[in-house]
Amino acid sequence: SQQGEEDPQALSIQEGENATMNCSYKTSINNLQWYRQNSGRGLVHLILIRSNEREKHSGRLRVTLDTSKKSSSLLITASRAADTASYFCATDEGEETSGSRLTFGEGTQLTVNP
Amino acid sequence: GAGVSQSPSNKVTEKGKDVELRCDPISGHTALYWYRQSLGQGLEFLIYFQGNSAPDKSGLPSDRFSAERTGGSVSTLTIQRTQQEDSAVYLCASSLGIGVPTYNEQFFGPGTRLTVL
Numbered sequence: 001s002q003q004g005e006e007d008p009q010a011l012s013i014q015e016g017e018n019a020t021m022n023c024s025y026k027t028s029i030n031n032l033q034w035y036r037q038n039s040g041r042g043l044v045h046l047i048l049i050r051s052n053e054r055e056k057h058s059g060r061l062r063v064t065l066d067t068s069k070k071s072s073s074l075l076i077t078a079s080r081a082a083d084t085a086s087y088f089c090a091t092d093e094g095e096e097t098s099g100s101r102l103t104f105g106e107g108t109q110l111t112v113n114p
Numbered sequence: 115g116a117g118v119s120q121s122p123s124n125k126v127t128e129k130g131k132d133v134e135l136r137c138d139p140i141s142g143h144t145a146l147y148w149y150r151q152s153l154g155q156g157l158e159f160l161i162y163f164q165g166n167s168a169p170d171k172s173g174l175p176s177d178r179f180s181a182e183r184t185g186g187s188v189s190t191l192t193i194q195r196t197q198q199e200d201s202a203v204y205l206c207a208s209s210l211g212i213g214v215p216t217y218n219e220q221f222f223g224p225g226t227r228l229t230v231l
Binding site: 028030033035041042043044045048055088090092100101102104105106107 | 118127133142149155156158162170173180188203205207218219220222223225
């Protein structure tokens with residue numbers, strides 16, 4: 001079963017509003033990553049937060065990580081219609097300097113209405 | 115190339131036939147991954163290659179699934195005797211891999227949509 005679980009499963013907001021998506025996981029992790037997927041095809045990496053980090057920013061994105069609660073949140077500020085997509089969290093349980101498989105959640109479908 | 119490429123982009127096959135899906139990772143990436151995504155679902159890990167090490171095949175759903183990575187670059191995922199439940203989008207990803215503090219950021223290809231009739 002998938003380790004990451006996102007909520008909500010679907011989110012519909014108006015352009016300009018903020019969108020918050022949450023992710024919970026079960027095991028210890030090296031890092032947690034957020035990806036975006038348009039139209040059910042390739043994923044685009046958005047942001048990575050390491051297990052010893054609590055918050056990270058990238059443009060309009062803000063990610064938090066609470067390892068004690070095994071949860072993360074992705075905030076998109078001042079949303080745009082072009083932000084409409086599915087957003088997935090993925091946990092990496094591997095060694096810090098090696099590749100390893102990611103465990104993905106089921107995703108949140110975000111719809112931003114113009 | 116500039117990114118991960120996959121071919122074909124779409125594949126329709128009849129139940130019982132074999133299919134081969136191809137992935138060209140980003141040049142210089144030593145780690146390569148295959149995932150499967152069924153309609154409306156998250157990604158399911160299939161197999162992971164790291165350099166010349168034995169691949170992690172723990173995600174392959176049955177012995178009908180196999181994958182190779184030749185010369186540490188191109189990979190082929192083969193599904194024998196396809197079944198309807200194999201219908202999904204098959205995604206390939208690569209990352210810089212071992213020995214580099216990359217924190218395993220994975221770069222995904224556009225996927226191959228497989229439909230088994």
